Amino acid sequence: MPDRDQTPAVRLTDVLFRWPGPAGFTLDCPAFEVARGERVLLLGESGSGKSTLLSLICGIIVADRGRVLVGGEDLGKRGAAARDRLRAEQIGVIFQQFNLLPYASVADNICLPLRFAPERRKRAGDAGAQVTALCAALGLPPGVETAPAGRFSVGQQQRIAVARALIGSPPLIVADEPTSSLDAAAQDGFLTLLFDQLRATGSSLLMVSHDARLAAQFDRTVQLADIVTTGRTAA
Numbered sequence: 001m002p003d004r005d006q007t008p009a010v011r012l013t014d015v016l017f018r019w020p021g022p023a024g025f026t027l028d029c030p031a032f033e034v035a036r037g038e039r040v041l042l043l044g045e046s047g048s049g050k051s052t053l054l055s056l057i058c059g060i061i062v063a064d065r066g067r068v069l070v071g072g073e074d075l076g077k078r079g080a081a082a083r084d085r086l087r088a089e090q091i092g093v094i095f096q097q098f099n100l101l102p103y104a105s106v107a108d109n110i111c112l113p114l115r116f117a118p119e120r121r122k123r124a125g126d127a128g129a130q131v132t133a134l135c136a137a138l139g140l141p142p143g144v145e146t147a148p149a150g151r152f153s154v155g156q157q158q159r160i161a162v163a164r165a166l167i168g169s170p171p172l173i174v175a176d177e178p179t180s181s182l183d184a185a186a187q188d189g190f191l192t193l194l195f196d197q198l199r200a201t202g203s204s205l206l207m208v209s210h211d212a213r214l215a216a217q218f219d220r221t222v223q224l225a226d227i228v229t230t231g232r233t234a235a
């Protein structure tokens with residue numbers, strides 16, 4: 001169902017970024033958009049700049065030129081603390097290594113983003129009930145909420161990381177190779193669960209991968225090389 005709000009989830013215009021240091025990797029992106037509710041797979045080789053692009057979109061790094069808009073908000077116009085707040089409110093991030101706190105409970109891990117995002121906390125409503133519902137929807141065993149997150153298998157930790165990204169229904173989910181540690185069957189199961197949840201919330205997904213086989217399951221597949229030019233400049 002098309003969303004009435006036509007502001008793209010992400011819009012990059014005329015963006016240039018250069019990593020400091022001797023390697024001086026530069027990334028130039030004239031234009032890139034993710035529409036509301038769209039699921040986009042971003043493919044590219046190792047070292048091609050996929051994580052750099054995601055870091056720009058998440059406001060972890062800031063473009064040297066051009067504009068990065070998330071939900072219509074210009075990240076370049078915000079200081080570091082305001083970018084952190086915007087990320088917590090608007091973006092659910094699934095990292096390659098999950099970044100769970102192993103000794104904290106599953107529930108505390110899942111609720112972590114809500115601590116820094118009052119609007120998202122409001123959207124979550126009864127956070128405890130949402131944790132339980134997400135864990136069940138993602139196929140985690142009943143009663144999982146109180147156990148330390150580090151006690152679970154890789155596949156289960158991945159689901160916990162997904163629940164953490166989805167809690168409070170952020171409009172954009174950004175995932176950096178979340179299926180890299182799973183075999184093909186587990187990858188398909190993981191994506192099915194993730195997409196079911198995205199449909200329920202209407203969130204957009206931007207997911208990076210090396211694996212072109214996943215393309216059939218997404219609305220659109222983008223080759224990084226088709227949207228950015230990269231290079232190296234001396235420091």
Ligand SMILES: Nc1ncnc2c1ncn2[C@@H]1O[C@H](COP(=O)(O)OP(=O)(O)OP(=O)(O)O)[C@@H](O)[C@H]1O
Binds near residue numbers: 019047048051
């Ligand atoms: N923190 C950093 N400091 C300096 N240069 C960096 C940093 N992170 C990345 N780079 C540079 O940016 C280039 C692209 O890295 P990036 O991690 O964006 O690629 P990637 O496509 O995500 O790779 P992979 O698929 O292996 O994760 C690297 O080759 C490196 O030169």
